[in-house]
Amino acid sequence: MSTEDLNKVSDTLLAEIENTGDLATLERIRIATIGKQGSITELFKTISKAPPEERKGLGKRLNHVKELCEKAILERKQCLELEELQKKIAAEKIDITLPIRPEPHGTIHPISQAIDEMLAIFCEMGFGVAEGPDIETDFNNFTALNIPPEHPARQEHDTFYLPQKDGGTRLVLRTHTSPVQIRTMLSQKPPIRIVVPGRTFRADYDSTHSPMFHQIEGLVIDKKTHMGHLKGCLIEFCRTFFGVDKLPARFRPSYFPFTEPSAEMDIGCSRAGGGLKIGAGADWLEILGCGMVHPQVLGHCEIDASRYQGFAFGLGIERAAMLKYGIPDLRTFFDSDIRWLRHYGFSALNLPNIAEGV
Numbered sequence: 001m002s003t004e005d006l007n008k009v010s011d012t013l014l015a016e017i018e019n020t021g022d023l024a025t026l027e028r029i030r031i032a033t034i035g036k037q038g039s040i041t042e043l044f045k046t047i048s049k050a051p052p053e054e055r056k057g058l059g060k061r062l063n064h065v066k067e068l069c070e071k072a073i074l075e076r077k078q079c080l081e082l083e084e085l086q087k088k089i090a091a092e093k094i095d096i097t098l099p100i101r102p103e104p105h106g107t108i109h110p111i112s113q114a115i116d117e118m119l120a121i122f123c124e125m126g127f128g129v130a131e132g133p134d135i136e137t138d139f140n141n142f143t144a145l146n147i148p149p150e151h152p153a154r155q156e157h158d159t160f161y162l163p164q165k166d167g168g169t170r171l172v173l174r175t176h177t178s179p180v181q182i183r184t185m186l187s188q189k190p191p192i193r194i195v196v197p198g199r200t201f202r203a204d205y206d207s208t209h210s211p212m213f214h215q216i217e218g219l220v221i222d223k224k225t226h227m228g229h230l231k232g233c234l235i236e237f238c239r240t241f242f243g244v245d246k247l248p249a250r251f252r253p254s255y256f257p258f259t260e261p262s263a264e265m266d267i268g269c270s271r272a273g274g275g276l277k278i279g280a281g282a283d284w285l286e287i288l289g290c291g292m293v294h295p296q297v298l299g300h301c302e303i304d305a306s307r308y309q310g311f312a313f314g315l316g317i318e319r320a321a322m323l324k325y326g327i328p329d330l331r332t333f334f335d336s337d338i339r340w341l342r343h344y345g346f347s348a349l350n351l352p353n354i355a356e357g358v
């Protein structure tokens, strides 16, 4: 092929490459020219047939044309790729002015919220958290707590019993969180300082009782723990939980089989105008039961009552949550009514709402 002809071929090819509008066509041109069986590649085969004195020159020219094509294809390819990318970016543009799609948000159940707040307060005071099973032995729930089989206190508990086993042992749905006192004292050596939140069960149902409810139990055992510690700890707890700095509190003598002496703690409130207001007024509201752990209970747990003593308390969580959050009926806690949960539930993004006291 003459130099002139070759130049013509090369010019046409370069113009064609330059005008290619998409990557697929460009690839087709590449294969048809400098590909294995492309037109330029084929021309190399004519070198051997040319007169010897022309072969070198022809080879050089062909190589030059091939390089020009390669360069042009590469440049066009980069150019087309960039165009394609820009088109894609333009098509993917996000309209940030669009309003977001609403997402349903769950809420924290007031019982969980109350437990979180209570644990935050007690943990700050140095208590650890213990738990126990819902199904208990008769021994842990009653006997070890000084409530032997014929004790009248058993009647008050409206116990759910599980079917009796062959050996005569009877399991119960725990009627209070107090059996975790026994479990802890049997498995740990004093000093002990725990709180126990959990589910409890009694056959009872009205606006202030549900067959399943929650309690938080406290137990402190050490060498010199006394009634003053009990009072200080519980007054501090109630003031922080209800967020009332000078909350009036009093301890009334009471009776529990597992404490001696026993007391019930009342906090000051006002019932003026039909509404209940914690912390103000001259009325009293019972809030929890407490006392010094009975030496016989320590004995049941193999703790030497001549060396150790301590206090315990038990508080109903529903009642405390009703008072703090203004919930009028206890049964609604367990109705699973989504409208109720939206109204009384707490945002998961808020930390426990405990007053500055902690």
Ligand code: DAH
Residues within 6 Å of the ligand: 175, 176, 177, 178, 217, 218, 256, 259, 288, 289, 290, 291, 311, 312, 313, 314, 315
């Ligand atoms: N277990 C008691 C109940 O359910 C509450 C209670 C009272 C717990 C006094 C205690 C306590 O630890 O010392 O009625």
